[in-house]
């Protein structure tokens with residue numbers, strides 16, 4: 211579960227080139243609404259067993275991309291998000307959008323099967339339903355059991371384990387609607403963990419969390435990656451991304467402007483034009499990872 215940071219471009223390149231076999235590979239993903247192109251020909255490679263950070267300023271398209279990759283973005287779509295042919299065929303034909311996971315077309319999977327593969331943790335996914343936390347987390351088990359069956363002992367055990375892993379064990383009997391933002395965020399994480407996905411997409415998973423809880427959540431993501439899960443997380447906190455991620459994808463105006471290992475993306479020449487701030491990059495004395503400091507540009 212160690213972050214195991216290595217700035218080696220070669221290692222990262224090798225890992226990314228193996229993505230065609232294991233992990234998420236999205237190509238030519240566009241999404242348009244009201245005549246406005248929100249995602250413009252986006253490509254993302256997220257290897258299995260790694261944490262990929264999705265960065266970008268407000269409105270750059272991070273949430274839209276995650277929702278599109280997950281297949282839940284529907285309104286005003288210019289092109290289906292995840293329906294395509296095999297990547298090799300696409301590459302040679304120059305055809306439309308494609309989102310594959312472990313080489314399989316994610317968009318072609320039946321909804322229930324896709325829910326066994328991927329979990330999406332959305333920002334501020336609130337609920338007014340009078341639902342207990344345990345029941346909310348048990349929703350994550352639905353893709354794994356037969357449609358008519360109730361929760362099994364194994365489902366309840368998985369839900370309790372997920373609550374514990376997400377730091378929300380003591381919330382199990384609470385009603386979701388009464389939780390604070392940070393508590394709710396932990397429960398959303400627990401629901402996704404209970405789903406036991408092989409691909410987890412998270413939209414700002416730490417934005418309501420205190421610093422200890424942020425570090426805990428990022429450690430959970432690292433543990434998932436260590437178990438072989440493909441993790442993609444949209445993050446605003448560049449230092450959190452620096453300390454946790456293996457790879458980064460930087461969006462600006464709906465386009466990918468940089469992608470690669472942390473040490474190649476988190477550099478002033480890349481960040482300053484995108485965020486419009488001055489950036490200094492130091493090296494953490496213990497981890498060797500980048501530590502960023504910002505000033506108004």
Ligand SMILES: Nc1ncnc2c1ncn2[C@@H]1O[C@H](COP(=O)(O)OP(=O)(O)OP(=O)(O)O)[C@@H](O)[C@H]1O
Nearest residue numbers: 243244248266267268269270271272273274275285
């Ligand atoms: N349903 C929609 N209708 C109209 N515009 C939309 C819709 N969904 C997204 N947008 C626009 O698309 C752009 C990208 O939004 P998105 O939420 O993906 O950005 P983001 O990078 O996640 O932003 P933030 O960091 O602020 O959360 C924004 O300008 C947003 O207003």
